[in-house]
Amino acid sequence: MKNVIVCSPKSLPREQLFAAAKTAVAINPLNHAPLARLASLMPSFRPTREHLAVVTTKYWGLKGVKLTVGFMDHPPADLRKRILLHMNAWASSANVKFAETKTDPQVRIAREGGNDGGYWSYVGTDITHIPKSQQTMNLEAFTMNTPESEFHRVVRHETGHTLGFPHEHMRAALVAKIDPEKAIEYFMRTQGWSEDEVRAQVLTPIEEGTLMGTVADPQSIMCYQIPGEITKDGKPIVGGRDIDRLDFSFAASIYPKKTAKPAPKSAPMAKKAKAGKR
Numbered sequence: 083m084k085n086v087i088v089c090s091p092k093s094l095p096r097e098q099l100f101a102a103a104k105t106a107v108a109i110n111p112l113n114h115a116p117l118a119r120l121a122s123l124m125p126s127f128r129p130t131r132e133h134l135a136v137v138t139t140k141y142w143g144l145k146g147v148k149l150t151v152g153f154m155d156h157p158p159a160d161l162r163k164r165i166l167l168h169m170n171a172w173a174s175s176a177n178v179k180f181a182e183t184k185t186d187p188q189v190r191i192a193r194e195g196g197n198d199g200g201y202w203s204y205v206g207t208d209i210t211h212i213p214k215s216q217q218t219m220n221l222e223a224f225t226m227n228t229p230e231s232e233f234h235r236v237v238r239h240e241t242g243h244t245l246g247f248p249h250e251h252m253r254a255a256l257v258a259k260i261d262p263e264k265a266i267e268y269f270m271r272t273q274g275w276s277e278d279e280v281r282a283q284v285l286t287p288i289e290e291g292t293l294m295g296t297v298a299d300p301q302s303i304m305c306y307q308i309p310g311e312i313t314k315d316g317k318p319i320v321g322g323r324d325i326d327r328l329d330f331s332f333a334a335s336i337y338p339k340k341t342a343k344p345a346p347k348s349a350p351m352a353k354k355a356k357a358g359k360r
Contacts, residue, residue: 140206146177152187206246
């Protein structure tokens with residue numbers, strides 16, 4: 083299986099995690115850590131500041147997402163338009179809008195290589211803690227010559243992180259399918275990751291209490307393509323090359339579109355009174 087998405091969503095420094103969790107809850111109270119659920123599962127549960135930060139989600143809120151976008155390395159207009167088109171693909175089901183601006187953009191995109199290169203994004207409300215001089219998303223080497231399939235696969239994936247969505251392949255049901263020893267060898271060999279990076283990016287399940295509905299979706303755009311050579315049963319986790327039906331449904335549940343209210347009907351007495359005035 084080729085073309086494995088090797089996105090590594092950026093995390094804030096540990097000392098900023100609690101402040102970022104407070105920001106997430108201030109922006110969207112529904113991000114609050116599921117303390118009651120965790121306590122019911124673990125009677126001895128005693129939350130620490132760090133634990134609260136880890137299990138607090140980073141969604142933008144039921145009013146939807148309206149974020150401005152800026153490009154840090156001045157790509158041509160046609161490339162900027164193309165990237166924005168794919169970012170806004172999530173808007174087909176959800177109340178989401180990304181609009182370009184040159185003044186204090188909230189989402190800042192670079193195409194940097196080197197140590198900060200690759201494909202990545204900070205997750206959800208965490209972008210508000212990134213200095214304005216730094217990108218919140220990186221799309222290394224993307225140009226107008228990049229295949230359209232990569233815009234679908236990579237830009238839409240990274241935008242999912244900006245919307246607050248975690249990696250789907252880190253759901254417990256999918257992590258359980260992966261052979262740890264084979265995964266560590268594979269990603270160290272193919273991506274140059276350390277063992278700790280493989281464990282963090284592939285082998286550590288997300289706390290299910292932080293997730294909002296839906297079963298694990300191996301075809302989600304947020305899911306890595308995991309080759310059969312590193313799964314326990316030899317069958318690949320196919321991963322997503324585009325936003326799928328469950329992705330769209332989940333996005334719509336997190337960021338529901340406003341429904342038009344029906345026009346109020348005139349009361350019969352009001353109609354009669356109006357009819358009498360001629």
